[in-house]
Amino acid sequence: MEMTMTAEDYKSRTARSYKLILLFAMVSITMMFAGLTSAYVVSQSRADWLMDFQMPSAFFYSTIAIIGCSITFHLAKKMIQKDNQSKTTMYLLSTLVLGISFVILQFVGFGQIVLNGYYFTGSASSITTTFLYIVVLVHLIHLAGGMISLLIIIYNHFKQKYNSTQTLGIELGAMYWHFLDILWVYLFLFLYFFK
Numbered sequence: 277m278e279m280t281m282t283a284e285d286y287k288s289r290t291a292r293s294y295k296l297i298l299l300f301a302m303v304s305i306t307m308m309f310a311g312l313t314s315a316y317v318v319s320q321s322r323a324d325w326l327m328d329f330q331m332p333s334a335f336f337y338s339t340i341a342i343i344g345c346s347i348t349f350h351l352a353k354k355m356i357q358k359d360n361q362s363k364t365t366m367y368l369l370s371t372l373v374l375g376i377s378f379v380i381l382q383f384v385g386f387g388q389i390v391l392n393g394y395y396f397t398g399s400a401s402s403i404t405t406t407f408l409y410i411v412v413l414v415h416l417i418h419l420a421g422g423m424i425s426l427l428i429i430i431y432n433h434f435k436q437k438y439n440s441t442q443t444l445g446i447e448l449g450a451m452y453w454h455f456l457d458i459l460w461v462y463l464f465l466f467l468y469f470f471k
Contacts, residue, residue, distance in 0.1 A: 290444075291444050291447075294444065294448055295447075295448065295451065298448055298451055298452060302451075302452070302455045305418060305455075305459070306459070308414070309411070309414070309415075309459060309462075309463065312407075312410065312411055312414065313411075313463070313466055315407070316407050316411070316466075316467075316470070317470065319403055319407060320470075322403055324402060324403055325402075325403060325404055326394070326402050326404040326405070329394070329404050329405070330392075331385075331464075331467060331468050332384075332385035332386075332388035332389055332392075333385075333388065334381045334382070334384040334385035334387075334388055335381070335382070335385045335464060337381050338377075338378045338381035338382050338385065338460075339460065339461060339464050341374045341375075341377040341378040341381060342374070342375075342378045342456065342457050342460050342461075343457060343461070344370075344374040345371050345374045345375050345378065345453055345456075345457060346453055346454050346457040348367045348368075348370040348371040348374060349367070349368075349371045349446075349449065349450045349453045349454070350450060350454075351363075351367045352364050352367035352368045352371065352446060352450070353443065353446050353447060353450045355367060356433075356438050356439065356440065356443050356446050357440050357443055358440065359439055359440045361433075361436075364433060364438070364446075365433065365434075368426070368429065368430050368433055368446075369430070371426060371453070372423075372426055372427070372430065375419070375422070375423055375426060375453075376423075378419070379416065379419065379423075382412060382416060385412075386409070386412075389405060389408070396408075396409035397409075408467060411463055411467070412463075415456075415459065415460060415463060418456060418459075419456055421452075422449075422452055422453055422456050425448075425449050425452060426449060426453070428445075429445050429446055429449045432445055433446075
């Protein structure tokens with residue numbers, strides 16, 4: 277007996293495949309950051325480790341911004357599921373503004389560290405600030421991928437490609453942004469408390 281695949285089955289299978297690929301990518305990224313944070317822990321025994329280093333205040337605000345991104349992306353997904361195009365637009369654009377704010381605040385934080393007399397590279401640098409720089413920069417690289425995907429999602433949304441029956445792009449984007457959010461909150465708390 278031959279079974280035929282309906283368009284709905286195909287769509288469902290495709291969505292599962294994309295989500296699985298994204299999940300594998302997120303696991304790989306998590307493993308990389310686990311390695312970086314493990315190296316950070318091991319390096320704390322070095323004689324040149326900065327014991328009195330304080331996280332820049334801009335990193336606190338950037339944490340609020342990225343948590344806001346998760347909230348607005350989640351709301352965009354909920355609104356498209358209800359076919360509310362205007363609110364989906366508002367929440368997607370809010371996510372973009374918050375994402376840009378996060379990136380700007382990260383660089384403001386780097387500036388605050390330098391103003392406090394700490395450097396990331398060169399003879400005046402320390403292993404502590406170099407590790408911080410690497411961890412934050414690698415996260416920003418992954419966030420750049422999130423920003424590009426968000427811009428594509430916004431473009432597709434304006435082209436009317438999403439509705440209550442077609443939400444895959446927004447779902448995948450929201451999954452990745454939630455992951456970036458959780459990852460940054462983990463890194464921030466790790467770097468703040470693990471001195």
